[in-house]
Amino acid sequence: MSLEQKIMTEMKDAMKSKNDAVLRGLRAIKAEIIKAKTEPGAGGEIDEATEQKFLQKMMKQRKDSLDIFTRQGRNDLAQKEKEEMEVIEKFMPKQLTEEEIKTAVINIISQTGASTAADMGKVMGVASKQLSGKADGKTISGIVKELLSP
Secondary structure, eight states: OOHHHHHHHHHHHHHHTTOHHHHHHHHHHHHHHHHHHHSTTOTTOOOHHHHHHHHHHHHHHHHHHHHHHHHTTOHHHHHHHHHHHHHHHTTSOOOOOHHHHHHHHHHHHHHHTOOSGGGHHHHHHHHHHHTTTTSOHHHHHHHHHHHHOO
């Protein structure tokens, strides 16, 4: 079952149960699906990699908004962002823990022969491809910096 079909099924259930928080998150995902399908060159179809990219983008946007709302004391808006993040998270692949990311980055460093901070770009290129959809780029970057710094 495609992501779009899963979203439609979940939307029907959320409408029946009158769950506004879930429905709001599902509608946001559906809007992104429609936007991705209508982009030039998409041909009305999107692949799983594209789906994961926009889900990650949506998650990052909500995390950023959550931080801002929390700092400003807007708990009502922060709560809405949390609710939408929970909905989006259900459709994303399982995220790796920091330890799992660190292990993967250590392997990549040994494969690429990187040894200094100057090699960070080389390591990040490989790490971004291998860990795409499974880890946040900011977390990967922090771990690579930590491991390559003297």
